[in-house]
Amino acid sequence: MTNVLEIKKLSKSFGDLKVLDAIDLTVSKGSTVVIIGASGSGKSTLLRCVNFMEIPSAGQIVLQGDLIGSGTGESMSYSDSELAKMRARVGMVFQHFNLFPHMTVKQNVMEGPRTVLKCNTAECERRADRYLEKVGLGWKADAYPSHLSGGQQQRVAIARALAMEPEVMLFDEATSALDPELVGEVLQTMKELADDGMTMLIVTHELGFAYTVADRVLFLSEGKILEQGDPEAVLINPKQEATKNFLRGHGSFRLPEPNLD
Amino acid sequence: MGYEWDFAIVFRDFDLLLLGLVNTLKVTGFALLFGVPLGLVLALARLYGVAIIRVPVGFVIEFLRSTPPIAQLFWFFFAMPLLLDIEIDPFEAAVITFSLQSSAFFAEVFRGGIASIDSGQWEASKALGMERNAQLRRIILPQAIKRMVPAFMERAIEVMKTTTLVGTISYADLLYEANSIAEETYRYLEVFTVAAGMYFVVIFICSMGVRHLEHYLGRTGEITTG
Ligand SMILES: Nc1ncnc2c1ncn2[C@@H]1O[C@H](COP(=O)(O)OP(=O)(O)OP(=O)(O)O)[C@@H](O)[C@H]1O
Ligand SMILES: [Mg+2]
Numbered sequence: 001m002t003n004v005l006e007i008k009k010l011s012k013s014f015g016d017l018k019v020l021d022a023i024d025l026t027v028s029k030g031s032t033v034v035i036i037g038a039s040g041s042g043k044s045t046l047l048r049c050v051n052f053m054e055i056p057s058a059g060q061i062v063l064q065g066d067l068i069g070s071g072t073g074e075s076m077s078y079s080d081s082e083l084a085k086m087r088a089r090v091g092m093v094f095q096h097f098n099l100f101p102h103m104t105v106k107q108n109v110m111e112g113p114r115t116v117l118k119c120n121t122a123e124c125e126r127r128a129d130r131y132l133e134k135v136g137l138g139w140k141a142d143a144y145p146s147h148l149s150g151g152q153q154q155r156v157a158i159a160r161a162l163a164m165e166p167e168v169m170l171f172d173e174a175t176s177a178l179d180p181e182l183v184g185e186v187l188q189t190m191k192e193l194a195d196d197g198m199t200m201l202i203v204t205h206e207l208g209f210a211y212t213v214a215d216r217v218l219f220l221s222e223g224k225i226l227e228q229g230d231p232e233a234v235l236i237n238p239k240q241e242a243t244k245n246f247l248r249g250h251g252s253f254r255l256p257e258p259n260l261d
Numbered sequence: 262m263g264y265e266w267d268f269a270i271v272f273r274d275f276d277l278l279l280l281g282l283v284n285t286l287k288v289t290g291f292a293l294l295f296g297v298p299l300g301l302v303l304a305l306a307r308l309y310g311v312a313i314i315r316v317p318v319g320f321v322i323e324f325l326r327s328t329p330p331i332a333q334l335f336w337f338f339f340a341m342p343l344l345l346d347i348e349i350d351p352f353e354a355a356v357i358t359f360s361l362q363s364s365a366f367f368a369e370v371f372r373g374g375i376a377s378i379d380s381g382q383w384e385a386s387k388a389l390g391m392e393r394n395a396q397l398r399r400i401i402l403p404q405a406i407k408r409m410v411p412a413f414m415e416r417a418i419e420v421m422k423t424t425t426l427v428g429t430i431s432y433a434d435l436l437y438e439a440n441s442i443a444e445e446t447y448r449y450l451e452v453f454t455v456a457a458g459m460y461f462v463v464i465f466i467c468s469m470g471v472r473h474l475e476h477y478l479g480r481t482g483e484i485t486t487g
Contacts, residue, residue, distance in 0.1 A: 051388060080392060088390025098385035102403050112389040115399050157385075164389065 002029050003062075004168050004199045005050065010059035011223075012045055019045045021223040022059070027168065030197040034210040034231075037220035038246055043203040046220065047170045050201065051090040052083045063089060064167055088116050091161030091169040095177050097153040099145040105132065105156050106141040112164045131159040135189050151182030155189050162193075169193065171202040207250055211235050219243045264450070271451045274442045281438030282459055288352065288434065289421045292359035296420070297413075299360060300367025308372060309393070325365035331426050334358045338430045351432035355424065363420045370412045374405035407478045414471040418464050435459060 005027040012020040019042045027033050035043050048054040050061060052068070060076065061068045068086050069076040100108050109131055110124040119127070132138045135155040145153055154174055161169060171190065175183040187209045194200055194213045204210060210217055210231060217234040219227040219242070227240045238244050271278075306318040325333070338354035341347075349357075378401050386400040428437035439456035443449045 053384065053388060084387075084390050084392045086390075087388055090388075092388040094381065094384065094388075096381050098379075098381035100382065100385070100400055100404075102407065111386075111399065112391075115395050116390040160385075160389070 002064075003027065004029050004064055005201070006060075006062040007050065008060045008062070010046070010049055010061070011057050012042075012049055012054060013057045019223050020049065020056075023223075023225060025218070025225065027199060027201060029199055031215040032194045032200045032202065032213050033216045033218065034202045034204060034214040035218045035220055036204070036207070036210060036234075036246070037218075041220045042223045043220055044172050047092075047172050047201060047203055050168075050170060051087045051092055052078065053087075053092070084116075088112070088164055089167050091164055091166035093154070093157050093161055093169065093171045093174045095173045097145075097150070097157045097177075099153055099157055099160070101145050104142050104144055105137065105148070108145065108156060109160045109163045112160065117164065127163040127165075128159075131162040132156070134162065134192075135159045149182060150178045151185045154178065154186045158186075158189055158193075168199040168201060171200065171204070173203055173205065175204065175206060205250070207235060207247075219246065266451060267448060268451050268455070270446045270448050271442070271455050274446075275455075277438045277442060278435060278456065278459065281433055281435035281456075282463070284352075284432065285421065285424055285434040285436075286463070288355045288359060288424045288427060288432070289417075291356045292363050292420050292424070293417055295356070295360035296363035297367050299364035301371050303364055303368035304371035304375065305397075307368065308375060322365045322368050325362055326369070330358065330362050330423050331429065333362055334426055334430060351427060351430045354430060355427040355432055359420055359424055362423070363416065366416050366419070367413070370409050370416060371405070373412070374409040375401055377408055378404055410471060410475055410478065414468065418467065421460075421464065 003026045005025075007023055007025040010020055010023040010025075011018070023046060025033075035046065037043050045054060049056045052061075055078065056076070058074050058076075063086060069078040069082065071077050099105075100111065103111065106125075106128045109128040113119040113124045113127050114121075128141070129138065132141055135158055137152060137155055137159065140148060140152060140156070145156065148156065158174075174190065175186050178186065183206070187206060190200070190202070191209075191213050202210075202214075212231075214231045216228060217231050218225050219234055219238070219240070221240075221242045227234055227238060227243045234243065235247065238247060303318055303322055306314050307322065310318060334354065337358045338349065338351065341354075342349050375397075382400055382404065383396060386396045391399065424434060425436045427434050428440065431437070435456055439452050443452040446452070
């Protein structure tokens with residue numbers, strides 16, 4: 001299996017605060033990797049370093065065999081245009097959707113292909129139609145984001161990222177800002193993507209979702225991957241005390257299987 | 262008491278007042294034509310320029326905002342020609358002064374508008390692979406400008422009012438014409454009442470236009486929540 005993404009000895013500090021400490025991670029094509037961990041453990045920072053929303057302090061990122069930047073692992077240098085090109089190959093979905101409010105749903109989805117990839121109008125439209133259909137929102141193409149529910153907005157944001165036909169998708173707590181009844185539709189969309197073979201790196205607090213879709217789960221603690229493995233190993237039979245504590249906190253109040261027939 | 266209003270005299274010279282109004286609009290129009298884009302350039306330089314650009318630009322903006330416009334006008338009309346050994350007519354001096362003067366204020370309006378845009382908009386456009394110019398052009402400025410429309414209009418009206426200073430360098434704007442008619446006819450009350458009314462009508466029409474524009478721009482729903 002080919003590796004879409006290789007993260008080598010990635011470190012990131014904000015001033016004196018060391019947030020990521022020599023992280024190594026490879027993500028193979030079509031796999032879904034879920035990152036869990038306590039608040040402040042560096043999950044968002046890890047994701048944001050992958051597409052250089054934050055510039056790593058040290059370490060290397062390799063996307064489909066291409067080393068991003070130049071230099072040795074300890075000190076890399078990057079050009080703005082190189083990073084912009086790299087980001088175009090990676091889709092990112094944010095907690096707060098961040099749709100462009102002055103554009104319709106369709107224009108939002110067409111924006112990347114048009115402005116960044118310089119696709120012609122027919123191609124932009126084809127992609128917008130295709131990916132809006134995929135997230136089930138073709139019928140909202142002409143609406144403005146402010147007229148959509150949170151769940152619909154997030155699905156548009158997913159379509160917007162997909163329209164770039166990225167090599168890997170990053171999700172940073174994509175459902176955390178949603179009302180509970182809207183979480184399911186977004187998770188469902190993400191699961192379909194995983195089933196289609198999209199390569200995904202997901203930060204989430206939805207452990208049930210992680211259990212269902214992840215090929216691999218990472219538990220991040222104090223800037224290091226403390227434990228990793230398949231969902232069964234990490235979420236059901238954790239070995240590390242920190243992982244157990246984290247799972248205890250998440251499972252304090254649990255519903256027995258509701259009878260929904 | 263017992264003042265006998267006589268507008269007939271005013272209206273005999275109404276063409277002069279209209280000419281004055283046209284001149285006022287000319288100066289205002291040119292000042293806006295140059296001042297607004299220059300304001301954007303200054304704002305971007307102050308926001309994103311390297312320090313060697315940012316600092317002087319900030320100083321120029323503050324200087325223009327903190328000196329009386331009439332002092333600037335006199336400087337450009339009387340002082341600058343001496344300095345550069347050139348000739349300059351009142352119209353040119355007025356356009357230069359009010360372009361620069363208003364650009365400083367427009368720069369602050371632009372800066373405020375850009376700063377008011379949620380950082381998530383920068384993030385999302387950056388994540389798509391846009392570079393700064395594209396981000397500004399496609400995502401940030403279109404939203405910022407919508408929010409700035411009221412502040413812009415207020416500024417534009419302010420510019421128009423400030424152009425009344427051009428009379429001091431003998432440029433025949435509306436107020437200058439009104440003044441000369443008044444001095445000739447001694448009908449100060451009527452003349453200045455009509456002149457004020459003309460300013461009012463122009464500015465009022467502009468304000469109404471802007472209100473419609475705001476309503477139109479607000480149709481996507483984000484301007485009111487902003
Ligand atoms: N731009 C920044 N400047 C300074 N410190 C930062 C910055 N971004 C993150 N941090 C710090 O880095 C640490 C890790 O933050 P990060 O957002 O990656 O955590 P997280 O695991 O995503 O947490 P959460 O679950 O709350 O989202 C935190 O202590 C945070 O305060
Ligand atoms: Mg986070």
